[in-house]
Amino acid sequence: MSKQFQNPKGTRDVLPEEQHYWRRIESVFERLADVYGYEKLTLPIFEETVLFQRGVGEGTDIVEKEMYTFEDKGGHSLTLRPEFTAGAVRAYVQNGMASRTNPVKLWSAGPAFRYERPQAGRYRQFTQFNAEAFGEIDPALDFEIMSLAWQAYEELRFKNLGFQINSIGCPECRPGYLDRLKAYYKDRVHDICGDCRSRLDRNPLRLLDCKNPQCQPVIASAPATTQHLCAECNEHFETLRGYLDDRKRPYMINPRLVRGLDYYTKTVFEVWAEGIGAQNAVCGGGRYDGLVEMLGGKPTPGIGFAAGLERIVLTMQAQGVKPEPVPPPKVYLLPQSETGKRCAVGLLADLRRSRIESLIGFGGRSFKALMREANNRGVRIVLILGEDEVHQGICQVKDMETGAQRSVPLADAISSVRNILDGKS
Ligand code: HAM
Numbered sequence: 001m002s003k004q005f006q007n008p009k010g011t012r013d014v015l016p017e018e019q020h021y022w023r024r025i026e027s028v029f030e031r032l033a034d035v036y037g038y039e040k041l042t043l044p045i046f047e048e049t050v051l052f053q054r055g056v057g058e059g060t061d062i063v064e065k066e067m068y069t070f071e072d073k074g075g076h077s078l079t080l081r082p083e084f085t086a087g088a089v090r091a092y093v094q095n096g097m098a099s100r101t102n103p104v105k106l107w108s109a110g111p112a113f114r115y116e117r118p119q120a121g122r123y124r125q126f127t128q129f130n131a132e133a134f135g136e137i138d139p140a141l142d143f144e145i146m147s148l149a150w151q152a153y154e155e156l157r158f159k160n161l162g163f164q165i166n167s168i169g170c171p172e173c174r175p176g177y178l179d180r181l182k183a184y185y186k187d188r189v190h191d192i193c194g195d196c197r198s199r200l201d202r203n204p205l206r207l208l209d210c211k212n213p214q215c216q217p218v219i220a221s222a223p224a225t226t227q228h229l230c231a232e233c234n235e236h237f238e239t240l241r242g243y244l245d246d247r248k249r250p251y252m253i254n255p256r257l258v259r260g261l262d263y264y265t266k267t268v269f270e271v272w273a274e275g276i277g278a279q280n281a282v283c284g285g286g287r288y289d290g291l292v293e294m295l296g297g298k299p300t301p302g303i304g305f306a307a308g309l310e311r312i313v314l315t316m317q318a319q320g321v322k323p324e325p326v327p328p329p330k331v332y333l334l335p336q337s338e339t340g341k342r343c344a345v346g347l348l349a350d351l352r353r354s355r356i357e358s359l360i361g362f363g364g365r366s367f368k369a370l371m372r373e374a375n376n377r378g379v380r381i382v383l384i385l386g387e388d389e390v391h392q393g394i395c396q397v398k399d400m401e402t403g404a405q406r407s408v409p410l411a412d413a414i415s416s417v418r419n420i421l422d423g424k425s
Contacts, residue, residue, distance in 0.1 A: 010116070010124025012310075016326075021313045024323035026109070028155045029129040029307070033107045036148045038131050041106040043087040049077040055086030055295055057262025059203030066114040080113035084130035085263065085288065085304055086295070092134055093297035102135035109309075121311045131285075132304035134292065139236050142267045142287065142303055143243040149271050149283050149305050150249060156312065157321045158282075160274040163244070163251035166225060167237040168205065168258055170265045170289065173230035178204050180223045188218050208258045224255030236266055263288040267303070273315050282315060283307035328378035331358040331417055333385065334370045340385035347383065347395075347413060354414055356421070374400070381417055 007013060014022060033040070049069050056062050068080040081087055088106060091097070097104050109129045116122055131148060133141055146163065153161050169177055182204050189197060193212040200207065208219055229237065244251050251269075259268045268286035285305025292300035316323070333348050335341035344360055351358040359377060361370035374382045384396035389407070397416050398405040408416045419425040 008124070010118040012123060012125075018313065020323050020326045021316055022309065023326065025156065025309055025312050025316075026129075028152050029107075029109070032148055032152055032155070033131065036105070036144065038105040038107040038133075038148070041088060041091060041108050043081070043084065043091060043108055043110075045111065046078045046080050047087050047090065049079040051086050051090055051295070052079050052082060055089065055263060055291060056083065057203070059199065059206055060260055060262055062114060062260060066116055068113045068115060082114045083112055083261070084108050084128060084306060085132060085261070085291070088130070088132045088304070089134075089288075089291050089295050089297070089302065092132075092300075093292060093295060098135065098298060098300060103133045103141060104135055105131070105133045107131045121308075121314050123310060127309040128306040129309060130304065130306040132302060134302045135300050137236075137289070137301045139239040139267075140243065142236075142240045145285065145303050145305055146244075146249075146269055147247075149285070149307060152307065153271060153273065153282065153312075156316060157319075158273045158315060159319050161250070162272050163249060163269055164254040164257050164272055164281075165240075165244075165251050165267065165269045166254055166257040167229055167233055167266050168225045168264055168268055168286075169229050169233050173228060173233055174205075174265075177223070177225055177228035180228060181205075181207065184223055185218070191215075191218050203262070205258050205262075206260075208256045209260055219256055222256075225258070226253065226255055233266055240267060259284060259286060263291040263294075265289045269305070271307075274319070282311050327357070329357040329359050330380050330421060331356055332370075332374035332377060332379040332382045333358065333360040334367070334374060334382050335361060335385045336367060337387040337390075339387050339390050343390045343395075343410065344383070344385045347385075347410070350414060351417070354418075356414070356417060381420055383413060383417075 049067070052067060053063050062082045067082055070078060072078055088108065092104065107130060110127065111125050112128050113125050115124055118124060131145060133145060150161070168174070182200060185192065185200050185204070185207060189200070192215050193210065195212065196207050196210050196215050208222060210219065226237065257268055257270065264286040266287040266289065270281040270284040272280045273282050274280070283305055285303070287301065287303045289301040292298070292302055331351055333344040335344040348358055348360050359379065361373060371382070380400055382398040382400060384398065389395050393410050394407045395410055395413055396405055397408045397413065399420050
């Protein structure tokens, strides 16, 4: 026997029986994107490697350990996108979108790739819904982007939702904070892991992100970013908190929340939900007021978030949230002879043109076998097309719900189907 293949580690097949979750989630996000005034942006799945090195940051886990980087046949270094923000900024700058009416609000969705250690809710290929807004510094926009995420989870009927928020300052106040953080860590250099020792000089903010148990006591007493904000960052954060308070959105200020990407300034946030253990951030985002300029554009503020759709599916399942199943097909055409098949093929095309979900029984199987298939498919109506019926210009219409069966002229078959589906007969 030849080799049976397995999907690569950290990827998954989404089988038809899970698709109704995906359909529901995608439709909630896409509808809300319209409601909030975000336009769709479709991006390439791979970009120049250097875009992510610069955008996401050299000292991040993503760039250091997790990128799927390859050389193409032309010798160019390319990387499968580990996230959408860098690509969205590249597209914004390259396509001169700064000249559009501000703020420019965009959304994208699709797969992203990170070479992480797979576990529940963490994959190497995962799917993000991503929203970005460029060109506005107003904290009301921070609130808007957080509200878009929040409303999506509410509409998906998530329980025990909460925001974790923090402000990590700007080029004005961050250096002072980092000096304090480094000084604090220098006294505790023997208590921290090897990775953190190297982070101390290269990328000290990442110290607060370390998951190593050894470093947790040091992180717990580290100086908080929020206590070292400049007046502008402080006012921005306070105004945002005011909006959250007014709308009674539950949030916790988490002074350790720095997020795993280097581009953030001021607001960072995550939405947490109960249900998937340690992986309970279902979405994360924040401001990146320096990124557009860093990637070759004019100085332009930006803010966005990304939601991981696999984690949403897992959380919905853990919380017992059941979306509407995808409706089964409505009609099954059951031909009983070659003449019947020929007529059925034509009728099937007409039914589908009328947008009625319809199937046909293939092959020369017995009536019993075809009826069994119709039953298994869960159709409401079976149209039986036998040799004699077709010669007489009729078919049998069987309502599988009531068991009623009657002869109907072929010309009236579709209206008869409609009447049953509309509950008129
Ligand atoms: P992130 O926190 O790295 O942010 O990812 C956002 C969300 O993607 C996470 O909350 C999680 O739900 C999901 N996610 C991330 N990695 C995995 C994984 N390995 N497996 C499954 N799900 C995962 C960003 O990606 C930023 N670009 C968000 C952003 C947009 N910030 C500003 N604009």
